[in-house]
Amino acid sequence: MASMASIEPVVGGSVTSPRGFRAGATYCGIKKGGRDLCIIASDLPCTAAGVFTTNRVQAAPVVLTRQRLTNDRAQAVVVNSGCANACTHQRGLTDADEMTRLVAEKLGIAVDDVLVASTGVIGVYLPMEKVRRGVAGIDLTADGGADAALAILTTDTRPKRVAVRTTIGGHAVTLAGMAKGAGMIHPNMATMLSFITTDVTLTPDFARQAIRRAADVSFNAISVDGDTSTNDTLLLLANGAAGNPPIAAHDQTAAEFQAALDSVAVELAKMVVLDGEGATRIFQVDVLGARGDADARRAARAVTTSPLVKTAVHGNDPNWGRILCAVGYSGADVDPERVDLAVGDVCILRDGHLLPFDRQAASNQLRGPDVRLTVHLHLGDGRATAWGCDLSKEYVTINAEYTT
């Protein structure tokens, strides 16, 4: 593989950083305060793809957006916060459809090219009069991305946005994204929304494949499979303004795009984790040597979501027993007599046996901003990375100081 161009952050970047995107937001009164409605639009039609909640109960905007994406095309997204438009039956679908019609008319584009997402309270109808006034009042500008990132938040304490520049096949390109999570233990038990824009040209097949792979290594690595809300939505809009030849899955440039897309998605996912309930730091878990990648993912996620591990991280307690226990109940194939385990750079277990280790040095590895736990199962080639946040406050009094 050719060496890849570096991926550079765009300071202050947002979904309007890629060429040809505009955005705008407003407060229309769905939430108690703060911006609650936004539009992201492209000057050109985009190749579009999405990943959606696996919940059996799917909100109206999810149902509608999935339908709209069957032609792999979109040109705008409208998003509201404060009302999830979920469990709203036929009226919810009618309201979601009207949201897209309002935006299509405002922008002079086809209604089929407008997607919609919602987050907030379940089981109440959208206040459509407010939405109508809101859509009418939104100004779309080339620096409106930061404002849009504010309009999708609910219990989040801060906006989450990122943009990067890189070169793909000699073409300078930009990718950007915004996300919302929620202050919960498993971040996506409340709605997770994320919208990624880029000026790269993609084939529809590759766009679908790339966004799914990016979801697997990012948002799906900060949660437990299946714990998804009614509204979870991740969308990719690629408008081709960079002028590169369309990237297909088998092209050499595909890996370069995937790396850039993954970096945007991972950065957003980590922001969601760090904005979790009372979190003070994020930790990364790398599982190697699993029977397969699926086993590795199970093990890594079990560690990142274990309340006992999370409190140990918070308390700077290198409690490797809790890590091993989480791996043990994860469902992954494990032979306790073969496990290696390290906290940061400090090796604690080798072949399942405790090494003489400096407890203070191991504890110090948990203090920094870049906490890493590594587990090697020595059963195969499977590997995965997941991220979790620490658990603080009253959990600590019960659990974090239990061994030290």
Next chain:
Amino acid sequence: MASMASIEPVVGGSVTSPRGFRAGATYCGIKKGGRDLCIIASDLPCTAAGVFTTNRVQAAPVVLTRQRLTNDRAQAVVVNSGCANACTHQRGLTDADEMTRLVAEKLGIAVDDVLVASTGVIGVYLPMEKVRRGVAGIDLTADGGADAALAILTTDTRPKRVAVRTTIGGHAVTLAGMAKGAGMIHPNMATMLSFITTDVTLTPDFARQAIRRAADVSFNAISVDGDTSTNDTLLLLANGAAGNPPIAAHDQTAAEFQAALDSVAVELAKMVVLDGEGATRIFQVDVLGARGDADARRAARAVTTSPLVKTAVHGNDPNWGRILCAVGYSGADVDPERVDLAVGDVCILRDGHLLPFDRQAASNQLRGPDVRLTVHLHLGDGRATAWGCDLSKEYVTINAEYTT
């Protein structure tokens, strides 16, 4: 089926309430303070059966006790808290074996008839000199059950014990139990131990079947499948002192015994839930009309373990959307358009449609000590009950007041 005798609580009862059981506890220095070692013993050999952790990493006492139970017989159990004797390899097995030998010698019984359980820190060796002195110093008495219940606690805030009397086939019998849980979100992510004694005579086959069934409707209904610690152990010791003919699975009296055993196990499991992290009340979720009992269990447990539901209960917020969302991601088969949902006596959804309901009345249903949520899926005959506790404090500020 003949009408069953009533099951009466024994006030102040403990594992020594059934005839022919003695117990005692001591502080030997494994924990920082409080009793940390106990023995429960029967005057007669018991029919014994157990249910153990499904974790791939199993502590030494679990491995040893499973072996000892292959003959379905036991006469004593020794339990320590403060050290889990898990991830301790061969030395851990040797130490667990020595614990049982010390007790066998003290009581003059066969070492094969002594079981062992441990809870506490993982990955450290038992301080065997302290254990030897501890076992030697324990006095076993017919009212020692209350003391024993204290010696198995770790992060628990209070002991958990219960005893009941009933009549089975004309014989007055007693069943009793004690348990420990932990202050965690999923109670059995930290070790769950429980020991149930009875003077009923059981066949070994029925004992094994009965304790497994009791576990399913009690301890397994307060946790998420698979999230089990290295040490989880539930043991049943039946010494036959009541003089009834041995109860086999096909006997008419089997259902009477099962009902009494279930009531003891459920009571203990509810105590474990109520002692959960910051819990102020317990709530019961009944799922009816599922495709099967397994689906019903999945749905009920998803609701009881959902942080969003738990905070809603704490905040007296009849947030039915969160309940439906949890059912949706549980993996159970669900048709959102057919779901009935009630909070206490207040029906909120019928066939998936919101009924006009009194929000204050629904909120009041969440205030009492006996909170019940009912979900009817209208897809089959499957049913299950699960229990959860509310989530308090900082979770509330973010989630509980979100809709009201």
